[in-house]
Amino acid sequence: MKNLKIGLLGAGQVAFGNCRDIRQHPQAEVIAVADPSLKRAKALQNEYGISRVYESADALYADKDIDAVGISVPNAYHASTAIGALRAGKHVLLDKPFALSRREALDVVRTAKKARKLLVLGMNQRFAPSSQVVKALVERGTLGDIYHGKAYWLRRTGIPRMGTWFCRKEIAGGGVTLDIGVHALDLCLYLMDNFKADTVSAVTHSVFGPRGLGEGGWGMSDRAERIFDVEDFSSALIRMKNGATVVLEVSWALHQESAGRHNVELFGTEAGASVFPAAKVFRFGKRKGEYDVVEPQGVRGPCHGQTRFANWIDAILGKCKPCTTMAQALAVQTILDAVYTSAASGKEVRLRAG
Numbered sequence: 001m002k003n004l005k006i007g008l009l010g011a012g013q014v015a016f017g018n019c020r021d022i023r024q025h026p027q028a029e030v031i032a033v034a035d036p037s038l039k040r041a042k043a044l045q046n047e048y049g050i051s052r053v054y055e056s057a058d059a060l061y062a063d064k065d066i067d068a069v070g071i072s073v074p075n076a077y078h079a080s081t082a083i084g085a086l087r088a089g090k091h092v093l094l095d096k097p098f099a100l101s102r103r104e105a106l107d108v109v110r111t112a113k114k115a116r117k118l119l120v121l122g123m124n125q126r127f128a129p130s131s132q133v134v135k136a137l138v139e140r141g142t143l144g145d146i147y148h149g150k151a152y153w154l155r156r157t158g159i160p161r162m163g164t165w166f167c168r169k170e171i172a173g174g175g176v177t178l179d180i181g182v183h184a185l186d187l188c189l190y191l192m193d194n195f196k197a198d199t200v201s202a203v204t205h206s207v208f209g210p211r212g213l214g215e216g217g218w219g220m221s222d223r224a225e226r227i228f229d230v231e232d233f234s235s236a237l238i239r240m241k242n243g244a245t246v247v248l249e250v251s252w253a254l255h256q257e258s259a260g261r262h263n264v265e266l267f268g269t270e271a272g273a274s275v276f277p278a279a280k281v282f283r284f285g286k287r288k289g290e291y292d293v294v295e296p297q298g299v300r301g302p303c304h305g306q307t308r309f310a311n312w313i314d315a316i317l318g319k320c321k322p323c324t325t326m327a328q329a330l331a332v333q334t335i336l337d338a339v340y341t342s343a344a345s346g347k348e349v350r351l352r353a354g
């Protein structure tokens with residue numbers, strides 16, 4: 001079978017890992033990269049021996065040899081670039097977050113349906129080996145009914161490079177919530193297999209960035225004016241329609257003992273589970289007074305051994321289903337929108353049905 005030919009849009013920091021992941025797939029190859037910064041595009045080309053380099057998205061879309069496009073550009077351009085690639089007849093993997101709003105995300109989904117091309121969101125946390133172990137256990141019913149999920153990603157000094165687009169609301173759409181909150185929330189809902197949210201009550205804070213503190217160093221884009229008008233902390237309580245609850249807490253910068261805390265913890269009627277650094281299950285022991293803390297071995301989830309790119313490529317080739325459905329991605333975007341609405345208004349937000 002002929003290899004799937006992939007073009008990458010965006011040659012920033014994440015594109016390097018993306019290229020590496022795609023190259024590991026035996027039936028796919030990266031044949032082109034496009035970035036308005038030719039310098040960054042050429043750096044990626046040299047690192048991975050990519051044959052074609054373009055300076056614009058349109059030039060990439062016009063390349064008839066390209067079957068599919070991986071998009072890793074600043075958030076404000078997610079919807080427009082995904083729509084452009086889909087209209088050009090390419091399958092799309094869009095790196096998170098989906099878009100700046102549910103409305104934008106819906107436009108992308110409609111375009112994908114019309115173009116009959118596969119659109120997926122690249123939610124890489126779902127493919128962590130330990131996420132897949134917990135997913136398998138949840139599917140087997142090991143946890144019973146999951147009534148609470150706790151998702152957190154708390155960095156002590158992890159603000160992306162100051163002065164880059166990540167810190168500007170106009171281009172990033174938001175701060176830590178859209179950047180890593182999206183991962184924590186998505187993973188938690190995926191593992192709970194529950195995307196039906198009812199209400200969201202949230203707060204955001206911007207404490208360190210405005211003072212120029214807490215920089216971590218992520219991001220390769222050029223530094224521009226030093227603007228920081230996004231949040232570096234957020235906390236949300238999400239009530240699901242079935243009565244379950246989720247607490248989401250994320251920070252780019254925070255005074256805490258360790259450099260980073262990152263996990264999804266699930267609490268069920270029969271057992272609890274924790275995802276990182278290794279999958280663990282907590283439950284009553286067989287004998288009275290005993291309690292088991294188990295690190296399951298050899299358990300394989302539905303996407304065991306895949307990366308987000310392998311899953312996308314295999315799904316295009318008809319070998320598997322996409323791990324992330326568009327309905328799930330829209331549900332996550334809707335909750336993220338509500339986090340910002342609730343934080344701005346100081347009120348709980350009730351989500352519309354559907």
Ligand SMILES: NC(=O)c1ccc[n+]([C@@H]2O[C@H](COP(=O)([O-])OP(=O)(O)OC[C@H]3O[C@@H](n4cnc5c(N)ncnc54)[C@H](O)[C@@H]3O)[C@@H](O)[C@H]2O)c1
Nearest residue numbers: 010011012013014035037040072073075095096219220221
């Ligand atoms: N694990 C993940 O899922 C993951 C990890 C990191 C970043 N991301 C996402 O990937 C995207 C890129 O992040 P990054 O860390 O590589 O950022 P970055 O700032 O390092 O790079 C962004 C690149 O996009 C280029 N660019 C800007 N506008 C463009 C356009 N219209 N067309 C083509 N290229 C354009 C810039 O010149 C730059 O080279 C972001 O949306 C980010 O949230 C996802």
